[in-house]
Amino acid sequence: MKNLLSVISAIVILLLSACKTGKYQTQLIAGYNFKSPDAVLIMPDILHESSGITYIDSITLVCIQDEKGILFFYDLTKKGIISEKKFSGKGDYEGIARVEDTIYVLRSDGTLFEIADFKSDNLIVTSFETGIPSKDNEGLCYDPESRRLLIACKEKTGKGDLSKDNRYIFGFDLASKKLINEPAFAFDVDKLKDFAKTNNIALPLKNAKKGLAVEPDLKFRASGIAIHTLTNKLYLLSAEDYLLFIFDKSGTIEQMIKLNAIMFNQSEGITILENGDLLISNEGPGKGPANMIRYNYKPE
Numbered sequence: 001m002k003n004l005l006s007v008i009s010a011i012v013i014l015l016l017s018a019c020k021t022g023k024y025q026t027q028l029i030a031g032y033n034f035k036s037p038d039a040v041l042i043m044p045d046i047l048h049e050s051s052g053i054t055y056i057d058s059i060t061l062v063c064i065q066d067e068k069g070i071l072f073f074y075d076l077t078k079k080g081i082i083s084e085k086k087f088s089g090k091g092d093y094e095g096i097a098r099v100e101d102t103i104y105v106l107r108s109d110g111t112l113f114e115i116a117d118f119k120s121d122n123l124i125v126t127s128f129e130t131g132i133p134s135k136d137n138e139g140l141c142y143d144p145e146s147r148r149l150l151i152a153c154k155e156k157t158g159k160g161d162l163s164k165d166n167r168y169i170f171g172f173d174l175a176s177k178k179l180i181n182e183p184a185f186a187f188d189v190d191k192l193k194d195f196a197k198t199n200n201i202a203l204p205l206k207n208a209k210k211g212l213a214v215e216p217d218l219k220f221r222a223s224g225i226a227i228h229t230l231t232n233k234l235y236l237l238s239a240e241d242y243l244l245f246i247f248d249k250s251g252t253i254e255q256m257i258k259l260n261a262i263m264f265n266q267s268e269g270i271t272i273l274e275n276g277d278l279l280i281s282n283e284g285p286g287k288g289p290a291n292m293i294r295y296n297y298k299p300e
Contacts, residue, residue, distance in 0.1 A: 095140025152222035
């Protein structure tokens with residue numbers, strides 16, 4: 001039955017990506033044709049709740065899922081898991097990043113697990129309590145330009161001088177192994193709504209707090225982040241909104257891309273290969289399989 005669901009899901013996704021008008025087949029945004037993925041990979045059952053991916057090389061990824069403290073090494077050519085390594089017990093794991101031969105995994109409470117020399121058969125694991133001012137964090141990536149990790153807060157923080165109306169990404173300094181007090185990025189949700197309006201990007205509507213008026217609804221709860229390997233721009237997924245955001249290095253919004261709700265059931269993993277190819281992993285819907293969508297980079 002599971003195999004049948006996998007086949008049906010793959011057919012539906014491929015049909016969705018194939019049914020495009022000529023106008024959209026050549027439309028590139030930031031070097032990607034988001035209307036037509038280059039590959040759709042059906043993930044194994046153990047990654048049904050895939051929550052993070054990062055690349056090792058051009059054909060190898062490391063994946064995590066949000067319950068087991070296991071690194072799953074996935075081969076893009078063989079389209080399957082080639083090895084597994086346990087780094088911790090059960091937990092809510094929501095982000096993964098690689099820095100040379102070290103892998104970092106983020107637990108939702110802000111704890112970081114440092115896995116030194118991940119190729120070794122005997123993993124050396126060190127945990128760090130970051131003290132990040134959010135109880136729910138999703139999204140971890142490496143920022144090589146600043147030699148830091150970036151940790152995305154999923155929810156509002158509203159602590160100290162931080163505005164409860166903004167969303168934040170914090171930096172974790174790899175030299176001191178401490179959280180940097182000032183946020184690396186601060187996002188004003190109202191300004192993002194204005195960007196959507198200016199660029200004719202339709203957002204869902206909700207009733208305003210007062211009266212009968214309606215207003216655009218944008219959750220903007222980060223579920224995955226990545227720094228582009230060629231442009232250094234920040235890519236941010238918000239699974240609840242079915243949106244992919246692209247920001248410049250200062251945090252200014254450049255693109256807001258709507259994702260197909262069937263193809264991208266719950267987008268929680270994102271990584272960008274050295275050549276710029278973009279991969280997004282999605283949790284499976286109900287008993288349906290998880291998938292991973294690939295977009296090859298086509299410089300404009």
